[in-house]
Amino acid sequence: MLQLPRDSRPSHLPSYSYLFALLIGDQPTAAMEPAIEKLLVTLVDGRAEGIRFRQDNLFSLHEELRKESAALCAAEEKDTGASKTEVEVEHFLSMEAVRHFYESLDFGKELDTEYLVAHGKDNTTRRTGAGLVIIRPTTYTRLFSILSPLAAAIAAGSVVALELEDTLLQLDSILRSVLPRALNQNAFCITKKITDQSLLDSAILVDQTGAAPSASHVNHFVSSNTARAIAIVDRTADIEAAAGAITAARFGFGGQSPYAPDLVLVNEYVKKEFFEACSKHASLAFARETTVRRASDNKSDETRTAVQEAEEKRLVSSFGSKDFKLVDIKDKNTSLLNAKVSGRFLPIATSSGLVDSIYTYEFEKPLLAGYFFASPDAAKYLSQHLPSHISFINQIPSSLLLGPAASTSHDAAFEFRYSKEMFSVSRPQFVEQPSGALAKVDQLLSGAGGITTQSLRALATAPLKPTNQPGNSRLGFFEQGFVVGASLIMSIVLPSLAYGTWIGGRRVFDYALKLRS
Numbered sequence: 001m002l003q004l005p006r007d008s009r010p011s012h013l014p015s016y017s018y019l020f021a022l023l024i025g026d027q028p029t030a031a032m033e034p035a036i037e038k039l040l041v042t043l044v045d046g047r048a049e050g051i052r053f054r055q056d057n058l059f060s061l062h063e064e065l066r067k068e069s070a071a072l073c074a075a076e077e078k079d080t081g082a083s084k085t086e087v088e089v090e091h092f093l094s095m096e097a098v099r100h101f102y103e104s105l106d107f108g109k110e111l112d113t114e115y116l117v118a119h120g121k122d123n124t125t126r127r128t129g130a131g132l133v134i135i136r137p138t139t140y141t142r143l144f145s146i147l148s149p150l151a152a153a154i155a156a157g158s159v160v161a162l163e164l165e166d167t168l169l170q171l172d173s174i175l176r177s178v179l180p181r182a183l184n185q186n187a188f189c190i191t192k193k194i195t196d197q198s199l200l201d202s203a204i205l206v207d208q209t210g211a212a213p214s215a216s217h218v219n220h221f222v223s224s225n226t227a228r229a230i231a232i233v234d235r236t237a238d239i240e241a242a243a244g245a246i247t248a249a250r251f252g253f254g255g256q257s258p259y260a261p262d263l264v265l266v267n268e269y270v271k272k273e274f275f276e277a278c279s280k281h282a283s284l285a286f287a288r289e290t291t292v293r294r295a296s297d298n299k300s301d302e303t304r305t306a307v308q309e310a311e312e313k314r315l316v317s318s319f320g321s322k323d324f325k326l327v328d329i330k331d332k333n334t335s336l337l338n339a340k341v342s343g344r345f346l347p348i349a350t351s352s353g354l355v356d357s358i359y360t361y362e363f364e365k366p367l368l369a370g371y372f373f374a375s376p377d378a379a380k381y382l383s384q385h386l387p388s389h390i391s392f393i394n395q396i397p398s399s400l401l402l403g404p405a406a407s408t409s410h411d412a413a414f415e416f417r418y419s420k421e422m423f424s425v426s427r428p429q430f431v432e433q434p435s436g437a438l439a440k441v442d443q444l445l446s447g448a449g450g451i452t453t454q455s456l457r458a459l460a461t462a463p464l465k466p467t468n469q470p471g472n473s474r475l476g477f478f479e480q481g482f483v484v485g486a487s488l489i490m491s492i493v494l495p496s497l498a499y500g501t502w503i504g505g506r507r508v509f510d511y512a513l514k515l516r517s
Contacts, residue, residue: 035189036199039132039159042186049129049157051110057154057183058102064182065095065147068174075170076143082293086253090141093402097148097416101155104420116429123429129157130204130219130425134194136163138208138223140256141402142171148403149206149221149418150179150188156423158204160188204423208404221422223405226340227368227389228262231396232357232382233274234374235267241394242373243277247346249371249396251285251324254293255300255344258405259369261396262341265351265361275348278326279319282346286324300343307345310334316347337361354378358385366408371396390414 042048065072069091076087116123133153137146146162153160162179164172176190194200201217210225233242250260266274307327310316315334318325324344329336336347351357363386370388372379383391390412392400403417413419434442440459443451 032196032199033191035185035191036132036161036194038186039161039189042159043129043131048159048187051105051107053184053187054155054157055102055105055107057187058098058105058151061151061154061179061182062095062098062102064178065098068178069095071174072143072171075174079142079169079171080254080293081291082254083291086293089398090144090402093399093416094144094147097144098151100416101151101420104155117431120431122432126427126429127156127421127424128427129159130423131158132199132203133158133160133423134163134200134203134205135160136193136205136207136209136211138404139169140258140404141253142169143175144402145208145404146175148416149423152416152418152420153204153423154183154187156420158423159186161194161203162188162190163193164190165192206418210405218409221407221410221418223258224368224389224408225258225405227258227364227366227405227408228340229259229369229371230363230367230386230388231261231264231371232351232373232386233264233266233270234354234372234378234382235269236375236378237270237373238394239270239273240277243274244281245373245394245396246371247278247281247285248398249401250341250346251282251344252398253401255324256293256342257401259396259400260341261346261371262339263337264346264348265357266348268350268352271348271350275319275326275328278346278348282320282324282326299340303339303341303343303345306335306339310336354381357382363387368405368408369400 047053073087073091076082076090077084080087082090113123113126133149135146135149135153150160150162164176179188180190203219205217205220205222207220207222210223231242231246233239233246246261246264249257252260264274304322307316307318307325310327311318313334315329315331316336317328317330319328320326325346327336327345327347329347329349332349337349339347341347349361351360366387366389368389370383370386370391372382372386372391373394374382376393379393383393389406389408400414406412406417410422411419413422433439437459440451440456443449444453444456
């Protein structure tokens with residue numbers, strides 16, 4: 001579509017601002033940034049939803065990122081002080097996110113789906129781009145945190161405005177050059193923080209800073225940065241494996257991941273073994289360490305202060321150094337039980353069992369993540385009764401530690417934190433006549449015949465099929481425990497009772513014989 005300069009548009013063509021007003025169903029008010037206006041015009045003319053438009057943008061994005069691969073990694077390393085390993089992992093996942101969303105676009109399949117109604121078939125799964133997506137990125141693993149929602153939104157048929165304030169970050173400097181060069185200006189722009197409330201209200205806001213009210217709009221994806229991740233280690237767990245996974249998650253990436261465990265509840269029977277295993281894994285990790293990721297805020301200092309205060313009050317004891325500690329919670333009055341931890345500090349508390357882990361402690365509903373180390377049955381019980389946005393059994397995937405916290409008010413997207421569905425809306429198309437029960441409604445109301453009010457009443461009052469539910473012969477988790485416990489007790493009590501009865505009876509019999517003689 002030919003774009004005319006604003007001052008040369010014929011008077012009968014609407015201005016960008018007016019097109020935006022039409023788009024959100026309001027009247028134009030103040031002047032808007034030209035780059036944003038271009039994005040909104042793209043939504044009006046539908047270019048963003050074209051399969052080739054989306055493919056071309058993602059292909060170009062991947063190509064330009066490939067060319068700048070070395071520069072991006074060097075910038076990340078200098079900005080954060082992270083190890084080369086962590087930088088390379090983030091770079092890989094960032095590129096993989098772009099690849100994933102590009103490969104999700106199938107030209108032939110989308111073309112067939114688009115023309116379903118033209119061939120007389122329903123298009124029940126049709127989705128269209130949701131509109132303008134505004135990304136407000138976090139500083140933590142910034143490359144992945146930007147590219148994942150960006151690629152997902154473009155693949156969904158939306159347009160993107162990326163907020164980048166003036167910073168000293170080298171990564172931002174490179175992205176300011178690479179992204180506009182790679183992406184069509186009608187699909188993407190870089191802007192400073194958007195304050196226009198009408199624009200924010202109508203757009204999909206991806207706020208990874210957590211500054212926006214999370215419940216203000218259903219179309220806002222605000223990272224739940226204060227929600228915690230909790231690990232529970234049952235007595236049935238593989239203690240060595242649990243300690244390795246938990247310490248790696250808490251101490252990796254400078255302890256800054258929102259998905260690092262904020263608290264570990266350990267069964268009292270295995271707590272000593274678990275603490276010793278954590279000490280071993282932590283010591284080995286720090287012995288291999290050559291550099292430490294710098295914190296991007298003062299949250300780590302807040303956690304360090306809280307730990308020091310708890311130590312002074314003898315509420316906790318700890319093992320480690322100033323910058324990394326295993327914190328053994330002795331008193332439940334410490335604030336660490338309810339704190340969102342930042343930095344390399346791992347609070348460990350005692351639990352008497354599964355029920356105690358779930359109901360004694362006050363947790364958010366839902367938790368950001370739950371990590372359950374236990375036998376399959378016990379883990380199933382924990383994950384079922386402890387509300388978590390996402391649950392993991394006997395594992396903490398390393399990939400989860402990268403990127404921002406998810407918005408717990410929306411469905412979880414495990415692989416890349418964001419999905420195409422988040423940035424698209426359902427718009428089904430129906431061309432086929434209703435069938436089944438719905439067809440009977442049409443027949444009666446249209447008078448087409450074949451059904452009467454009496455027959456419709458008979459259908460309405462027809463009984464449901466029985467559930468054919470079998471008897472409750474299977475024992476639940478706690479019932480099994482009760483039966484096992486009762487069996488153990490009875491295996492001791494019954495032989496003792498039988499032996500006592502035999503001895504008592506024998507003595508009575510001997511006494512009776514003496515009396516007769």
